[in-house]
Amino acid sequence: EVQLLESGGGLVQPGGSLRLSCAASGFTFSSYAMSWVRQAPGKGLEWVSGISGSGGSTHYADSVKGRFTISRDNSKNTLYLQMNSLRAEDTAVYYCAKGPNLYNWNYGDYWGQGTLVTVSS
Amino acid sequence: EIVMTQSPATLSVSPGERATLSCRASQSVSSNLAWYQQKPGQAPRLLIYGASTRTTGIPARFSGSGSGTEFTLTISSLQSEDFAVYYCQQYNNWPRIFTFGPGTKVDIK
Numbered sequence: 001e002v003q004l005l006e007s008g009g010g011l012v013q014p015g016g017s018l019r020l021s022c023a024a025s026g027f028t029f030s031s032y033a034m035s036w037v038r039q040a041p042g043k044g045l046e047w048v049s050g051i052s053g054s055g056g057s058t059h060y061a062d063s064v065k066g067r068f069t070i071s072r073d074n075s076k077n078t079l080y081l082q083m084n085s086l087r088a089e090d091t092a093v094y095y096c097a098k099g100p101n102l103y104n105w106n107y108g109d110y111w112g113q114g115t116l117v118t119v120s121s
Numbered sequence: 122e123i124v125m126t127q128s129p130a131t132l133s134v135s136p137g138e139r140a141t142l143s144c145r146a147s148q149s150v151s152s153n154l155a156w157y158q159q160k161p162g163q164a165p166r167l168l169i170y171g172a173s174t175r176t177t178g179i180p181a182r183f184s185g186s187g188s189g190t191e192f193t194l195t196i197s198s199l200q201s202e203d204f205a206v207y208y209c210q211q212y213n214n215w216p217r218i219f220t221f222g223p224g225t226k227v228d229i230k
């Protein structure tokens with residue numbers, strides 16, 4: 001059974017940093033692209049960043065480019081999102097989502113339950 | 122960036138009735154379109170990819186159609202568990218930037 005478990009969310013001040021983790025199990029982690037998708041309170045879904053199975057290819061939404069960094073450790077079956085220079089508008093539930101193939105995420109066929117990030121002073 | 126729109130924003134339907142949800146892309150995405158269902162407090166669940174292919178475990182009452190810029194999700198006979206928010210998402214972009222529609226809430230009439 002595919003399982004994705006996010007952690008690392010919490011309250012952080014504007015301008016601060018946070019690192020999210022997503023522990024994966026139930027599939028061959030290195031064989032699938034992964035993404036982070038966020039959802040602000042009461043709002044819709046926004047794709048944030050994606051990474052290929054090998055980690056060699058990464059992509060970002062314009063809203064986070066230069067501030068967020070996606071990475072993965074295939075030996076630990078874990079996906080990460082390093083978030084720097086956080087803003088109030090980054091407040092959201094952050095989901096990790098598995099893609100259907102190795103190179104491009106395309107869409108999320110399995111999702112974690114999410115971790116809440118709140119940026120506030 | 123490809124912009125996705127969905128209509129209506131809210132759809133009120135009685136159990137057993139048919140629901141038709143629309144999704145439009147600002148430019149052609151071919152058949153690179155996915156649909157998700159999200160219930161309150163839960164993560165999204167993939168229903169359909171490739172515009173019309175149901176993912177494993179999704180009931181046959183859910184069907185997707187369309188290509189290019191116009192897409193439709195049809196729920197043939199609404200069950201109580203189908204009341205939720207539905208999002209479309211395109212994956213046609215290069216560079217790889219994926220965009221979601223704003224969602225359609227299906228509630229009980």
